[in-house]
Amino acid sequence: MTSHPHATSRFCMQCGRGLSERVPRGDTMPRLVCDGCGFVHYLNPRPVAGTIPVREDGALLLVRRAIEPRLGFWVFPGGFMDVGETAEEAAARETREEANLEVDDLTLLGVYTRTHAGVVVVVYEARALGDGSAGSETSEIGWYAPDAIPWDELAFDTTHWALEAWLGKRGLERPRG
Numbered sequence: 725m726t727s728h729p730h731a732t733s734r735f736c737m738q739c740g741r742g743l744s745e746r747v748p749r750g751d752t753m754p755r756l757v758c759d760g761c762g763f764v765h766y767l768n769p770r771p772v773a774g775t776i777p778v779r780e781d782g783a784l785l786l787v788r789r790a791i792e793p794r795l796g797f798w799v800f801p802g803g804f805m806d807v808g809e810t811a812e813e814a815a816a817r818e819t820r821e822e823a824n825l826e827v828d829d830l831t832l833l834g835v836y837t838r839t840h841a842g843v844v845v846v847v848y849e850a851r852a853l854g855d856g857s858a859g860s861e862t863s864e865i866g867w868y869a870p871d872a873i874p875w876d877e878l879a880f881d882t883t884h885w886a887l888e889a890w891l892g893k894r895g896l897e898r899p900r901g
């Protein structure tokens with residue numbers, strides 16, 4: 725049996741027996757290995773895609789989370805990719821779902837790894853085609869000028885990193901203090 729923090733199951737997906745954490749022959753890292761059939765269960769991070777939509781007046785869009793984790797905090801629209809869509813398509817779809825907003829002209833802003841959460845977050849800057857409104861998983865939306873970003877109410881470290889990168893592209897810095 726295993727208590728690996730990122731394991732989605734304690735049982736083998738091939739034969740249903742228990743899993744143990746050990747280094748398979750020829751490997752260098754501990755893996756989840758089936759005690760019965762020896763099948764190796766590799767744990768790979770999941771990709772998340774999102775956008776920072778920017779309006780013609782230079783304001784950027786954030787959404788306030790209506791779900792855990794970090795309920796009530798602000799984040800850019802984003803979520804887990806589905807099989808069959810590109811990262812750009814996933815980012816645009818999540819923006820449509822969470823902010824009722826269409827975007828285009830997506831350009832890569834950054835790729836951020838949250839090692840403990842097991843996710844890789846791909847963030848695009850995008851052109852907003854409208855003003856949007858609160859969508860699923862969102863209690864409200866907000867358009868923020870670069871000097872009005874609510875730094876103390878951001879949801880995740882990736883939110884901080886992406887917004888700092890967005891400011892950096894404009895030669896701006898996060899306010900001190």
Ligand SMILES: [Zn+2]
Pocket residue numbers: 736737738739740741758759760761762763
């Ligand atoms: Zn097995």
